Amino acid sequence: MCGLAGILNRYGKRISGNKIITMANMMEPRYDGRGGGFAAYGIYPQHRDCYALHIYFDNEDAKELTEEFLKEHVLIVKDEEIPTRKIKEIPKRYITWRYFVEVPEKFKNNEHDYMISVVMGINDGIEGAYVISSGKNMGVFKATGMPRDVARLFKVEKYKGYLWLAHGRFPTNTPGWWGGAHPFNILDWSVVHNGEISSYGTNMRYLEMHGYKCRLLTDTEVVAYLFDLLVRRHRLPYELAAVALTPPFWKHIEKMPPEKKKLYTYIRMTYAPAMLNGPFAIIVANSTTMIGLNDRIKLRPLVTAKDDEFTYIASEEAAIREVAPNIEELFAPKAGVPVIAKLEVD
Amino acid sequence: MGFPPEFKVVVDKEKCIMCRRCTIECPYGVHVWDEKKKTIIRKEENCVACQRCVFTCPTKAIQIEVRPPAYSPHPVWTEKVRRDIRLQAETGSVLLVAMGNEEPYRRYFDHLVIDACQVTNPSIDPLREPIELRTYLGAKPDYLELEESYSDIKLKTELTPNLKLETPIMFAHMSYGSISLEAQKSLAMAAKEMGTYMGSGEGGLHKDLYPYADHIIVQVASGRFAVHEEYLKVGAAIEIKIGQGAKPGIGGHLPGKKVTEEISQTRMIPVGSDAISPAPHHDIYSIEDLSRLIYALKEATRYKKPVFVKIAAVHNVASIAVGIIRAGADGVVLDGFTAGTGAAPQVIRDHLGIPIEVAIAAVDQRLREERIRNRGSIIASGGIRSSADVAKAIALGADAVYIGTAALIALGCTVCKQCHRGKCAWGIATQDPKLRKRLKPEEGARRAANLLRAWSFELKEILGALGLNSIESLRGNRDRLRGIGLTEVELEVLGVKPAGR
Numbered sequence: 001m002c003g004l005a006g007i008l009n010r011y012g013k014r015i016s017g018n019k020i021i022t023m024a025n026m027m028e029p030r031y032d033g034r035g036g037g038f039a040a041y042g043i044y045p046q047h048r049d050c051y052a053l054h055i056y057f058d059n060e061d062a063k064e065l066t067e068e069f070l071k072e073h074v075l076i077v078k079d080e081e082i083p084t085r086k087i088k089e090i091p092k093r094y095i096t097w098r099y100f101v102e103v104p105e106k107f108k109n110n111e112h113d114y115m116i117s118v119v120m121g122i123n124d125g126i127e128g129a130y131v132i133s134s135g136k137n138m139g140v141f142k143a144t145g146m147p148r149d150v151a152r153l154f155k156v157e158k159y160k161g162y163l164w165l166a167h168g169r170f171p172t173n174t175p176g177w178w179g180g181a182h183p184f185n186i187l188d189w190s191v192v193h194n195g196e197i198s199s200y201g202t203n204m205r206y207l208e209m210h211g212y213k214c215r216l217l218t219d220t221e222v223v224a225y226l227f228d229l230l231v232r233r234h235r236l237p238y239e240l241a242a243v244a245l246t247p248p249f250w251k252h253i254e255k256m257p258p259e260k261k262k263l264y265t266y267i268r269m270t271y272a273p274a275m276l277n278g279p280f281a282i283i284v285a286n287s288t289t290m291i292g293l294n295d296r297i298k299l300r301p302l303v304t305a306k307d308d309e310f311t312y313i314a315s316e317e318a319a320i321r322e323v324a325p326n327i328e329e330l331f332a333p334k335a336g337v338p339v340i341a342k343l344e345v346d
Numbered sequence: 347m348g349f350p351p352e353f354k355v356v357v358d359k360e361k362c363i364m365c366r367r368c369t370i371e372c373p374y375g376v377h378v379w380d381e382k383k384k385t386i387i388r389k390e391e392n393c394v395a396c397q398r399c400v401f402t403c404p405t406k407a408i409q410i411e412v413r414p415p416a417y418s419p420h421p422v423w424t425e426k427v428r429r430d431i432r433l434q435a436e437t438g439s440v441l442l443v444a445m446g447n448e449e450p451y452r453r454y455f456d457h458l459v460i461d462a463c464q465v466t467n468p469s470i471d472p473l474r475e476p477i478e479l480r481t482y483l484g485a486k487p488d489y490l491e492l493e494e495s496y497s498d499i500k501l502k503t504e505l506t507p508n509l510k511l512e513t514p515i516m517f518a519h520m521s522y523g524s525i526s527l528e529a530q531k532s533l534a535m536a537a538k539e540m541g542t543y544m545g546s547g548e549g550g551l552h553k554d555l556y557p558y559a560d561h562i563i564v565q566v567a568s569g570r571f572a573v574h575e576e577y578l579k580v581g582a583a584i585e586i587k588i589g590q591g592a593k594p595g596i597g598g599h600l601p602g603k604k605v606t607e608e609i610s611q612t613r614m615i616p617v618g619s620d621a622i623s624p625a626p627h628h629d630i631y632s633i634e635d636l637s638r639l640i641y642a643l644k645e646a647t648r649y650k651k652p653v654f655v656k657i658a659a660v661h662n663v664a665s666i667a668v669g670i671i672r673a674g675a676d677g678v679v680l681d682g683f684t685a686g687t688g689a690a691p692q693v694i695r696d697h698l699g700i701p702i703e704v705a706i707a708a709v710d711q712r713l714r715e716e717r718i719r720n721r722g723s724i725i726a727s728g729g730i731r732s733s734a735d736v737a738k739a740i741a742l743g744a745d746a747v748y749i750g751t752a753a754l755i756a757l758g759c760t761v762c763k764q765c766h767r768g769k770c771a772w773g774i775a776t777q778d779p780k781l782r783k784r785l786k787p788e789e790g791a792r793r794a795a796n797l798l799r800a801w802s803f804e805l806k807e808i809l810g811a812l813g814l815n816s817i818e819s820l821r822g823n824r825d826r827l828r829g830i831g832l833t834e835v836e837l838e839v840l841g842v843k844p845a846g847r
């Protein structure tokens with residue numbers, strides 16, 4: 001069991017972390033204290049054009065090696081400690097640092113893939129250094145603990161963002177280390193996930209064929225990479241990317257009008273290895289969009305609601321009711337059918 | 347020098363009613379009526395243990411037993427070795443055998459186990475929830491190009507033809523000539539009923555099979571028997587046969603005495619002439635030549651049929667498969683060294699080639715490394731005995747499998763290994779009109795379809811236990827397999843972890 005929450009201000013208005021912390025706290029029976037975290041978009045407006053790298057280090061050596069590596073590959077505009085509070089619930093185990101970096105001019109035409117290789121270079125190549133998030137104008141804060149304590153540890157309430165994700169963990173299948181907590185992030189993409197990806201082996205090998213390296217000991221990373229591959233690289237609209245990941249059953253496709261049937265058949269044939277199977281609810285976000293998605297037979301809970309300004313997604317209704325007294329309608333999306341909320345300003 | 351009989355024919359005198367049925371049923375001349383003595387004598391040395399007399403005896407009076415080895419035991423000079431040498435000393439010829447490899451190599455399927463869900467990931471009950479087995483064989487694009495207008499989305503990409511299978515199991519190529527028309531018809535009818543396909547083999551397509559041709563993959567082999575425009579056009583797909591698992595690197599030979607009127611018409615060769623399939627195709631001496639044949643066949647069928655290429659699984663199978671896909675094939679058929687055959691030299695069958703499991707693993711991995719896994723399907727063939735083997739083959743990386751021997755067993759074959767003698771007591775590997783009558787196509791079709799039905803249901807049970815509701819989530823999912831009793835190197839080749847990790 002895990003708990004998920006997401007909130008998007010569709011007009012890009014930034015709000016403090018308090019709302020998402022409240023949402024996360026409402027679902028505490030779903031967590032066991034072995035992992036909690038937040039993703040926040042819009043929190044670094046003063047460095048909006050830089051990639052913000054949140055990195056955890058085991059020790060000073062790892063930090064030094066990483067900085068050498070960074071200086072070789074990117075331009076560091078600014079770096080500082082990610083501020084933390086001293087709390088007894090979560091002893092600080094890592095050095096937490098953030099770097100605002102730019103991609104050198106000569107790699108600008110392939111900026112995105114270049115940054116992915118930089119991130120993977122650190123995660124893969126430097127012992128004791130973990131890139132926790134790497135998007136622009138966003139950051140991930142996570143640790144081993146209850147979400148409320150993780151929020152206190154990182155002073156999450158002090159940040160202001162327009163899109164927030166939260167996650168509380170009850171890990172069953174992967175060890176509970178700070179890096180293993182959610183959200184999982186790669187560049188612009190963040191994912192929080194409840195459940196298991198039973199198709200992990202198939203998805204991972206498909207992603208590897210496309211140059212991704214799945215090394216983080218978590219099945220959640222495949223979700224982020226699949227969105228990156230399908231939406232960014234293959235330019236599928238979100239709706240169709242969701243069809244590829246959690247397609248309707250063939251018996252339903254058979255009954256569709258001819259054009260649609262062909263489109264869906266082609267998607268299933270082409271993206272068969274991308275299909276996500278197993279019990280899961282996920283919320284995926286990038287700087288403009290928040291998507292909620294369930295597995296094909298809805299084996300994990302997910303509800304959503306909207307008011308004038310915000311779209312909410314959560315594992316439990318209570319999380320939404322607590323922060324949104326004026327919602328129009330609260331509903332549970334059908335199995336495999338995505339909830340897509342987009343930023344309405346640019 | 348003779349040989350002691352291998353089997354003992356035991357008749358219960360109390361049960362036997364002297365109906366003489368066994369003298370008619372046994373095609374090998376074991377039970378013979380002695381007119382003088384008014385009794386049945388038994389020439390045990392002829393018995394092949396095909397079990398025909400056992401099943402057909404109305405009072406169940408007959409039992410066939412293995413004779414305890416008659417030779418003084420020796421661990422190196424086994425009875426089989428001694429028999430083979432004595433036979434060759436007698437005849438001076440190559441030992442001909444039928445069915446698959448008999449040497450006790452490691453069967454990797456038996457060293458792989460499948461995962462299941464407990465608690466954290468609920469298993470799925472196939473009786474309550476849909477579980478999908480549909481599989482498409484053929485090339486898939488790297489991605490789909492779409493045309494997005496304001497109101498709707500249109501496809502720009504057109505997919506090349508694929509075969510749609512409702513279950514990932516097909517009937518392997520067994521030619522008309524090597525098996526009877528009744529056996530082929532049985533499989534064709536079952537394939538059509540179950541939404542899958544059968545292979546024609548290299549002997550062409552008898553007119554009676556044309557109604558099922560949309561469920562038949564037509565083969566083009568080195569003998570080019572019966573390859574004409576209509577043959578290519580009526581089939582669902584085309585398969586170029588380069589080699590087969592039971593006899594890699596060598597051709598085929600259908601003796602003239604089996605080339606009856608009907609077979610001669612289908613194969614387009616004179617009655618009574620030997621049908622020789624040369625070892626290589628005489629127009630394929632390189633991968634470029636293969637590519638030319640692939641495109642010649644695609645041109646001839648206006649790019650409406652997928653073209654597969656079948657090879658025996660040999661040491662270098664991964665690079666060869668890459669070459670085949672790059673040459674334009676829509677899929678590669680890997681035939682492992684346990685594959686069956688109607689006739690092959692024993693030395694070739696038992697000592698050449700590699701196991702299908704490692705071939706699948708190596709090819710799937712290499713195609714991924716080359717980033718062309720989507721450009722062609724992998725069809726695994728040879729020695730698939732159960733739905734568990736099917737599931738393991740798919741988890742290792744196959745898209746679908748062919749079954750040959752298992753399909754024949756469904757029709758009544760008892761694996762007596764006499765196919766090359768043309769006297770199959772069950773009407774399968776024979777052209778003798780009297781023996782052929784023993785197999786009724788409707789009954790054969792019912793049994794073959796039932797086998798597919800049973801295995802398909804078992805596959806759904808396995809998927810359900812894995813918490814997967816579609817076969818594509820099992821394909822290449824080696825994460826859900828574990829090895830037992832395998833060395834580190836074997837695990838690495840198969841790409842699986844040991845049990846306990």
Ligand code: SF4
Nearest residue numbers: 372393394396397399
């Ligand atoms: S029918 Fe078969 S089993 Fe029976 S005696 Fe003849 S060869 Fe042996």
Ligand code: SF4
Nearest residue numbers: 759760762763765770
């Ligand atoms: S097909 Fe006939 S001859 Fe061949 S093994 Fe089976 S029963 Fe024996």
